Amino acid sequence: MHDLGALCEAVELTFSDGDAWSHTTAAALWGLPLPSGIDLTATLHVSRGPGKFPSEAAGITGHVRPRTNHVTRHRGRPVTTLARTWLDLAGLVRPAALTGPDQGRVDARRATMPSLSSTHELSFMDLVCVTDAIVGRRWPAVPREELARALAWHGSRRGARALRRALAATRAFVDSPMETRLRLMLVASGFPCPVVGADVYDRDRWVARPDLCWPGLRIAIEYDGIHHLTDRQQMLDDVARREELERLGWRVLVLYADDVLRRWPATTGRVMQAFADRGVDPGNLADAPDVVVRPRIVEVA
Known part of the structure; x- marks a missing residue:
């Protein structure tokens, strides 16, 4: 530049x-x-x-x-x-x-x-x-x-x-171009468009903000760029938030650049397995609608 x-x-x-x-x-x-x-x-x-x-x-x-x-x-x-x-x-x-x-x-x-x-x-x-x-x-x-x-x-x-x-x-609340690419590739691969950037709460306590998720299935996808690997505090925060989501019954899939750019068939297999573990065919779900207000998902542990 x-x-x-x-x-x-x-x-x-x-x-x-x-x-x-x-x-x-x-x-x-x-x-x-x-x-x-x-x-x-x-x-x-x-x-x-x-x-x-x-x-x-x-x-x-x-x-x-x-x-x-x-x-x-x-x-x-x-x-x-x-x-x-x-x-x-x-x-x-x-x-x-x-x-x-x-x-x-x-x-x-x-x-x-x-x-x-x-x-x-x-x-x-x-x-x-x-x-x-x-x-x-x-x-x-x-x-x-x-x-x-x-x-x-x-x-x-x-x-x-x-x-x-x-x-x-297009969707609001996207944090990076790679998240956009990941979302479009999931849709092109037959998955319903996920919810973007939703806030997950345990009652009134904020827990996490997954990059992409299907709230009804409690499946979340996190795309981690290089700073998630090089910033120690970021890594610690990531682990804590994911453990909290898993405690609430969520399945969290963490993807990196290679998963999106070089190992896409294996990546779609991982996502498909998460749907299968929930007993759901992704083809039977509708796309998440676009929204102007950030989605809020409230869990009761």
Whole structure:
């Protein structure tokens, strides 16, 4: 990001009124999750205002922006608004859609590929990761309704289908892009969409906040990133919370990056076994609905 910021600062010297960063450049400046395989400094995206010719130069892709109110400033830089950036990113989604667990596995692994790409192509899963991140922002807050209004304005322009699907698939209270990928891969593998970020209480005492769960079955999934392994206090807290959940009758599955990116068949087997131990066929359960208030699950030990 430091290199991108320095490059943007230099290019902004050539900006005229109304010019702004857009597409993946704006997304990176906003701090939205993008695949690590994208070389953000190889291609910069510049949006120009109504009536302006989208001039291009080496390493710069120009775009025409039909509305002046689609621009704001973030940390001193002119960028397209979060809603407009979301619309623009959908135009970069490749045609192949998320149609099954294999495609989900390919999309999830793609985010860790070391090779860099200057095409800035995205998958549908990438778009949902961005959508979750936008909806989950605290500042500036962008409620789902604002994205829905932006989509209505967008109409049938390029990416509209992907945007509609992403908005339907997004969930609030997601803590990381890997949690989004895990959720989508579970759904693509035939499991009902789990509840995201619910607070579990033992009567009136807070116990834990599983990343994903099926409360009716008392099955929880925790995705642990690297900090859960390197931060000693985090590890101790994790163990204590999981033991509390298990005391309340919960089954807790802990997943790491390799479980999602490299051992997905074995991972789905673990989840399927948890459902089987509860005597439930996952195909018979409905998806958890999206909610605007964090779910609260109260247990009585």
